[in-house]
Amino acid sequence: MESKTSTSEKILDIAQSLIVAGGYNGFSYADISAAIGIRKASIHHHFPTKAELVSVLVDRYKRQAESGLESVRKQFSSPAEQLRSYLNYWQTCIRDASPSFCVCAMLAGEMQMLPEEVASRIRAHFHNLARWLTSVLRAGVEQGLFRLNNRPEEEAQMLMASVHGAMLSARAFSDPGLFTKIVTPQITKLLGQDC
Amino acid sequence: MESKTSTSEKILDIAQSLIVAGGYNGFSYADISAAIGIRKASIHHHFPTKAELVSVLVDRYKRQAESGLESVRKQFSSPAEQLRSYLNYWQTCIRDASPSFCVCAMLAGEMQMLPEEVASRIRAHFHNLARWLTSVLRAGVEQGLFRLNNRPEEEAQMLMASVHGAMLSARAFSDPGLFTKIVTPQITKLLGQDC
DNA sequence: GACAATCTTCCTACCAGAAGGTAGGCGAAA
DNA sequence: TTTCGCCTACCTTCTGGTAGGAAGATTGTC
Numbered sequence: 001m002e003s004k005t006s007t008s009e010k011i012l013d014i015a016q017s018l019i020v021a022g023g024y025n026g027f028s029y030a031d032i033s034a035a036i037g038i039r040k041a042s043i044h045h046h047f048p049t050k051a052e053l054v055s056v057l058v059d060r061y062k063r064q065a066e067s068g069l070e071s072v073r074k075q076f077s078s079p080a081e082q083l084r085s086y087l088n089y090w091q092t093c094i095r096d097a098s099p100s101f102c103v104c105a106m107l108a109g110e111m112q113m114l115p116e117e118v119a120s121r122i123r124a125h126f127h128n129l130a131r132w133l134t135s136v137l138r139a140g141v142e143q144g145l146f147r148l149n150n151r152p153e154e155e156a157q158m159l160m161a162s163v164h165g166a167m168l169s170a171r172a173f174s175d176p177g178l179f180t181k182i183v184t185p186q187i188t189k190l191l192g193q194d195c
Numbered sequence: 196m197e198s199k200t201s202t203s204e205k206i207l208d209i210a211q212s213l214i215v216a217g218g219y220n221g222f223s224y225a226d227i228s229a230a231i232g233i234r235k236a237s238i239h240h241h242f243p244t245k246a247e248l249v250s251v252l253v254d255r256y257k258r259q260a261e262s263g264l265e266s267v268r269k270q271f272s273s274p275a276e277q278l279r280s281y282l283n284y285w286q287t288c289i290r291d292a293s294p295s296f297c298v299c300a301m302l303a304g305e306m307q308m309l310p311e312e313v314a315s316r317i318r319a320h321f322h323n324l325a326r327w328l329t330s331v332l333r334a335g336v337e338q339g340l341f342r343l344n345n346r347p348e349e350e351a352q353m354l355m356a357s358v359h360g361a362m363l364s365a366r367a368f369s370d371p372g373l374f375t376k377i378v379t380p381q382i383t384k385l386l387g388q389d390c
Numbered sequence: 391g392a393c394a395a396t397c398t399t400c401c402t403a404c405c406a407g408a409a410g411g412t413a414g415g416c417g418a419a420a
Numbered sequence: 421t422t423t424c425g426c427c428t429a430c431c432t433t434c435t436g437g438t439a440g441g442a443a444g445a446t447t448g449t450c
Contacts, residue, residue, distance in 0.1 A: 007399080022308040025220035028435060042400050044437065101304070108367040109296070109304050113217040126367045150380055158357070161364050161377045165356030172303040172321045182356045185345055189384070202425075223409060237426050239411065 008046045010036050012057050020101045024054060024110050024118070051115040054107075058121040061103050065125065069132045079140035080191065083133075083159075087183050090163065095176045105164045130156050140190070147192030155190070162186050203241045205231050207252050215296045219249065219305050219313070246310040249302075253316040256298050260320065264327045274335035275386065278328075278354075282378050285358065290371045300359045325351050335385070342387030350385070357381050 005013075014035045018027035029050070033040045047053035072085045094100050104125040111119055133156035140146035148155050166182035169175075200208075209230045213222035224245070228235045242248035267280045289295050299320040306314055328351035335341035343350050361377035364370075 022220060022305050023218050025217065026305060026308055029437085030434070038399095039401060040436085041402080041438080045399065048437085050436065104367075105363060106304055108363050109301055110217050110221060111366050111369075113221055123367060123369075126364070149384065154376055154380070157364060157373065158377050158380060161360030162353070162356055163360065164363050165358065165360030168300060168303050168359050169321070169352060169356050171306050172299075172318060174306075174318075178352065181349055182353050185349070185353060189344065224411085225408070233425095234427060235410085236412085236428080240425065243411085245410065 007036075007038065007042075011038075011043055011046055011053070012060060015053060015057055016061070016103055017099065019054070019057070019103055020099050020106055023106055024114060051117055054115075055117050055121060058104065058107070058118060058125065062121065062125045062128065066128060069129075073132075073136070078145070079136045079143065080145055080187065082136050083140075083187055083190070086133075087163070087187070090167070091180050091183075094167065094170055094179045097176075100176075101167050101171065102164065105167060126160075130160055133159055137190070146190045148190065159186055202231075202233065202237075206233075206238055206241055206248070207255060210248060210252055211256070211298055212294065214249070214252070214298055215294050215301055218301055219309060246312055249310075250312050250316060253299065253302070253313060253320065257316065257320045257323065261323060264324075268327075268331070273340070274331045274338065275340055275382065277331050278335075278382055278385075281328075282358070282382070285362070286375050286378075289362065289365055289374045292371075295371075296362050296366065297359065300362060321355075325355055328354055332385070341385045343385065354381055 011032055014032055015027065018031055018035075021027075029040045029043050032038075032043055043053075047056065068089070069086070072082050072089075076082045076085055090102075092098075104122050107114060107118065107122050108126065111122065114122070130153070134152045137146060137148065137152040137155050137159075141148055141152065150158070162183060166179045169182060170177075170179040206227055209227055210222065213226055213230075216222075224235045224238050227233075227238055238248075242251065263284070264281070267277050267284075271277045271280055285297075287293075299317050302309060302313065302317050303321065306317065309317070325348070329347045332341060332343065332347040332350050332354075336343055336347065345353070357378060361374045364377060365372075365374040
């Protein structure tokens with residue numbers, strides 16, 4: 001009854017952790033090979049090219065994120081709780097250094113020199129996340145929970161930027177707690193408790 | 196009377212633009228060589244190792260940033276204007292794609308796998324920027340210009356994260372205008388015009 | 391069920407080119 | 421006469437990627 005993680009999943013797992021640490025050019029097939037004890041050529045069997053590997057990786061991440069966000073929406077009825085749950089997810093990740101950074105945020109920085117097939121997928125993820133945040137904010141406004149000074153789409157972009165910037169700062173200062181310090185006041189502001 | 200840019204400055208210039216595009220592992224001595232028409236070995240003459248090259252590069256950037264921020268403080272007496280001027284600088288950069296991203300922000304993402312001599316310099320820059328923003332915010336509060344919901348240090352961190360996140364979003368969406376859309380409401384909020 | 395045919399997964403053994411870096415020389419300037 | 425800036429030539433290691441084969445599992449057919 002052992003948990004069966006297929007080789008290709010293992011490859012994606014460690015590739016993801018390597019990208020989170022050093023970006024697209026920060027890892028090689030040899031790194032993966034060493035990490036999971038399989039030969040380089042075997043990795044090429046599963047993912048013929050690097051661009052393909054990362055494309056599949058981002059697709060998987062996108063899917064996980066989408067279903068994660070959807071289940072958050074189902075689990076909590078209050079938009080405020082939904083937002084808190086989303087932020088809490090990253091808070092935990094960053095504290096435990098599990099994936100201490102969003103793969104897509106990491107890759108977005110290198111956008112200009114990524115293979116187009118990867119870049120377009122990153123863009124898609126950013127769109128999805130923005131859309132989700134927008135709809136949560138909109139719901140919050142309709143329920144009289146949030147007070148926004150801008151259109152929900154814009155507030156969503158602001159929130160997203162805050163989250164990504166907070167990840168970066170937490171990393172730059174080697175201070176996981178900084179993420180929370182930066183990001184929780186954003187919710188407070190949305191709730192209009194500052195007036 | 197030609198403007199004399201020394202070779203080492205040229206090397207740093209194009210290295211910086213390459214890092215901004217693809218990070219530490221996103222450029223090579225061969226790239227620089229091709230870009231300025233000098234042999235690889237000649238670059239090693241100026242900067243023996245890559246870690247040294249990037250260290251000097253970050254040092255130069257840090258100095259430029261510090262003196263830039265200081266001159267902003269001298270040029271504008273109002274903290275609000277000082278902040279606007281800082282944000283305006285990046286706005287222009289991102290629109291013109293001159294350096295469409297902060298080198299240190301770019302490198303901060305790769306922190307975990309950077310040579311320590313580089314990493315410590317990145318950290319220092321983040322500290323400097325945070326300190327500058329903090330003092331501007333504090334001055335604004337003292338002058339009754341800003342209404343902060345948190346301590347100036349924390350608001351500075353929030354602002355900094357916003358700026359870096361906005362850079363990332365602008366890049367991800369290939370939309371320079373997005374930077375402004377994300378970042379200007381932050382000043383509006385500080386000015387307390389939302390109440 | 392027997393048996394061959396076909397995947398699938400992994401392997402060894404390569405390859406060409408790019409990586410960062412070194413040794414040593416040459417001409418001009420100081 | 422030394423220093424400076426640049427060169428050619430070379431080295432080692434790593435890079436993404438390929439060719440071809442061995443062992444086991446899965447399949448279709450009788």
